[in-house]
Amino acid sequence: MAPLPAAIRIAQTVGITASAFCSGSIFGISFLSVPTLLIAPSPVLARQWQISFDRGKIMNPAIALVSIISYSYLSYRLYGTLNHPKAEMYGLSALFTFGIWPYTIFGMMPTNQKLFKKYDEMKGLDVGEKATEVGLAKGESTKELVDKWGMLNVGRGLFPLVGAVLGLWATLA
Template structure:
C-alpha cells in the first residue's frame, strides 16, 4: 500500500474539520443562543442578534472557505476529473458547504433585513426602556423574527454538515 502524501492528509483533515466546525457553529447559534436571546426584551434581543450576526459573518464564511478550497483541491488533485466517484464526493462536499451563501442570500435575507431594521430602530433605547411594537403584521415582532431566523439557520447548518459527512465518506471509503 502506497502511503498518502502529507498534503493530501492535511487537505482532508482541513476540509472535514472546518466544514464540521462551521456546521456546529451555525447549529449552536440556533440551539443555544436563540432560545436565550428570546428571553430578553426586544431592545436587548435586537442587539444580541445583531452582535451574534456580526461575529458569525466574519468567522464562519472564512472558515467555510478553507473547507471549500480543501475539498475542491482534493477533487482536482486526486482525480483531475469528475468521472471518479471520490472526486465527485469531494466536489459535492465543496458545493454543499458553499451552499451557505445562496441559502443565506435567497432564503434568509428577507428576515435578516427586517432584523437589521429592528436593530436600527431600537439601538438608542436603554435596557430599562420598554419597546412597544405596535401595528406589526403577524410574525413581525423582534421575537418572532429572531425565532424564524433561528429555524432558517438550522437549515443553513445542514449544508456544511452534509459537506463534512461526504468529505469523511470520500476519505474513509
Template structure:
C-alpha cells in the same frame, strides 16, 4: 495500499474539520443562543442578534471557504478526473458546503433585513419593550423574526454538516 502524500492528508483533515466546525458554529446559534435571546426584551434581543450576526458573517463564511478550497483541492489534485467517484464526492462536499451562501441570500436575506431594520429602529432604546412592537402584523415582532431566523439558520447549518459527512465518507471509503 499506497501512502498518500502529507498535503492530501492535511487537505482531508482541514476540509472535514473546517466544514464540521462551521456547521457546529452555525447550529449552536440556533440551538443555544436563539432560545436564550428570546427571553430578553426586544431592544436587548435585537442587539444580541446583531452582535452574533456581525461576528458570524465574518467567521463562518471564512471557515466554509477554507473547507471548500480543501475539498476542491482534493477533487482536483488527488483524483484528477471527474469520473473518479472520490473526485465527485469531494467536489460534492465543496458544492454542498458552498450552499450556505445561496441559502442565506435567497432564504434568509429578507428576515435579516427586517432584523437589521429593527436593530436600527431600537438603537438607544431602554431595556423595556418598545411601543412599536405592539400591534404589528403577525410575524413582524422582533421575537417572531428572531425565532424565524433561528429556524432558517438551522437549515443553513446543515449545508456544511452534509459537506463534512460527504468529505469523511470520501476519505474513509
C-alpha cells in the same frame, strides 16, 4: 495501493474538520444562543442578535471557505493527478459547504433585513425590562423574527454538515 501524499491527508483533515466545525458553530447559534437571546426585552434582543450576526458573518464564512478550498484541492488533485474515483465526492463536499451562501442570500436575507430594521428602530430605546415594541413599525415582533431566523439558521447549518459527512465518507470509503 501506495499511501496518499501528506498534502492530501492534510487537506482531508482540514476540509472535514472545518466544515464540521462550521456546521457546529451554526447549529450552536440556533440551539444555544437564540433560545437564550429570546429571554431579553426586544431592544436588548435586537442589539444582541446584531452582535451575534456581525460576529458570525466574519467567522463562519471564513471557516467554510477553508473547507471549500480543501475539498476543491482534493477533488482536483485526486481527479486530475491520481484519477481517483472519490474526486466527485470531494467536489460535492465543496458544493454543499458552499451552499451556505446562496441559502443565506435567497432563504434568510428577507428575515435578516427585517432584523436589521428592528435594530435600527430600537437603537435609542431604553433597555429596561418594561421596554416594548409599541409604537414601532407594524409587522412581526423582534422575538418572532429572531425565532424564525434561528430556525432558518438550522437549515443553513445542514449544508456544511452534509459537506463534512460526504468528505468523511470519501476519505474512509
